[in-house]
Amino acid sequence: MNVATAQPDILEEDRLRADLYNYLGLMLVGPPDQMLLDQSAGLTGDGTDLGQAIQGLARVANVSKPKAVQTEFNALFIGLGRGELLPYASYYLTGFLNEKPLANLRATMATFGIERSGDVFEPEDNIASLMEMMAGMIVGRFGRVATVQEQRTFFNAHIANWAKLYFEDLQAAKSSVLYASVGAVGAAFMDIEREAFRMTAS
Template identity: 65%
Template sequence: MTAAPDTTISDMDRARADLYNFLGALLANPPDEMLLTQTAGLSGDDTELGQAIGTLAKLAKVTKPKAAESEFNKLFIGLGRGELLPFASYYLTGFLNEKPLAALRQAMTAKGMQRSDTVFEPEDSIASLMEMMGAMIVGRFDRPADVAAQKQFFNTHVAPWASHFFTDLEEAKNSVFYSPVGTVGKTFMSVEAEAFRMSGAE
């Protein structure tokens, strides 16, 4: 039996969580055929975010899983290291496994979140943080987080560096499929930051 959907979560919040989870999936592992097909089926509107999603969908239609995997490896894995290091500690301090990771681990413990046994990289990766935001919105670990709790987590662990990372991804020399992923991420972070600012929640 599956749990009934939580009807207290608005369609807007469910859409936000879906976009966080989608970005998390694209940034955790190379997209397989199914994820590429799902991405190709997306449609955007006339907003900046909608146009970025439309561009990504068009590119997904002509991207093969093998090409996406090669690009992912060049960007994030590489020989020794990839073109980008998608971790909060690195972006905020210049080193991996620094204070931002320790602070995130404390926040995760407080919210009942823990790293999956199948994930071996530090928890402050961009993929993990996108998944955590999605999980908080819909209450995957506990009840859905209110706007104030979402805002605090976003402003502490995501806002200080995510837009910078997504801009780097958009402009990276190895980015083809991932360039519009960067655009979607950068635009979405801007939308979220403004919505939290306007919410007045503390």
């Protein structure tokens, strides 16, 4: 995504939220290299569901090798013709690619001045891009920090209605090893975000 360079003051909890969105986007856009695996192995969590999922991810990352993870990534997301999972909102919500959810997302992106990078060719409604967009809205990478209302609207319209199911499918996918742990983190995080936005709306 083409982004601006604004660096406003951000609450620590929001910066941590953005960091986790960014991390998920990074893990889902391509197979992690040794550096990212090492960083993942160093993650720590607490006793919450999310914390436990993060600890599980760290343990798996610690014994994962880049070549094996690349094979896993290819089986899950690329495959021969297609991978085991199709990580697109349109597919999850309609059963087809490039449908109304993608058009709706593009309309929302336009209101925030978010543009797809020139070197990205897959549809914008893929899970990695949505994680990246959400992070950017939280910390103001698209020119300004999105309000909580704007974040909630974006999350509910483009993420909440399918992302947890996708992360659960990632956990259950037969090719998943490291990515089963990524799915566990994603699913737990989606629960937290959905509940937090529900509380701010009341």
